[in-house]
Amino acid sequence: MVVLSKPAIEQCSYMKTSALFPAIPLIDLSKPDSKLLVVKACEEFGFFKVINHGVPLEFISRLESEAIKFFSLPVSEKEKSGPPNPFGYGNKSIGLNGDVGWVEYLLLNTNQGSPFVSCLGKNPEKFRCALNDYISAVKKMACEILELMADGLKIQPRNVFSKLLKDEQSDSVFRLNHYPPCPENAQVLNGITNLIGFGEHTDPQIISVLRSNNTSGLQISLRDGSWLSVPPDQNSFFINVGDSLQVLTNGRFKSVRHRVLANSLKSRVSMIYFGGPPLSEKIAPLPSLMKNHEQSLYKEFTWFEYKRSAYRSRLADNRLINFERIAAS
Ligand SMILES: C=C1C[C@]23C[C@@]1(O)CC[C@H]2[C@@]12CC[C@H](O)[C@@](C)(C(=O)O1)[C@H]2[C@@H]3C(=O)O
Ligand SMILES: O=C(O)CCC(=O)C(=O)O
């Protein structure tokens, strides 16, 4: 299991508002200025929190209770939904290349027509219904946010990003993570331990929509390499810019590096929708964003090519490096 050294956890910053400890951008989706704030947050952090999001709280609590029921089953029952190849139930092992974390999870494909994993606990229909309601509502919100981004960037059409998620062939993924409280021998600072729940990485897709219960542990990496703890808020969503959106905006929006540290006392449950394009979609900077002969920072690739390369990488790798264009001197 991966543990951080003591100095490494001490350099983690805790949520304070000052020049040294910036506040996480907060976007109220009901406010008219939100499009400009969304753009600023994507440029500075690649991460923000949204309120007044329109996702019924009942959908959230119903899915959370189904997830808790699933993760409370005996391991032998949960393993009927695994191993993840790449979809299904997984425990500690993340991906196929040796990454491990203090986490168990259920990874699901959200493509239309392709069923979720065949085994979904004791009452699969109830679980499936909670998943469908939640994913539809979160996808709708993700598309609204992508349209605000287009408005804020002053590019047309406003569905230039959202159409990729709305496409019937959109390759989107859904993940439920459960981080049990960590064992007694871990070092603890402010309730967070030095035990890695989910190692540092950026998400490969366009946008990720994350919701967790009220247990801390999520951290984002700031420009100076320090880690900022994200105070949990079970009624809000956190939005991550993914690698593909970084490319579509030619590096103007930054995909955010993030990780989860296990909590000493409480279990953490998170649910993440990863909005991705169709596999055949060409990913390259949008011409409408390339002003004044700006050069593309990336070689063009399809989402299939990026995904294939991502699945061969380790979690912490910089996956975009293989697709960067070498600047002409
Ligand atoms: C180690 C890995 C797990 C991952 C595929 C990868 O090879 C590299 C990217 C990882 C990641 C991070 C974001 C999402 O949780 C995820 C589902 C994704 O699309 O990329 C995971 C992959 C996974 O857990 O299979
Ligand atoms: O569980 C979380 O809060 C974040 C997990 C994550 O980053 C991921 O699943 O890609």
Ligand SMILES: [Fe+2]
């Ligand atoms: Fe992630």
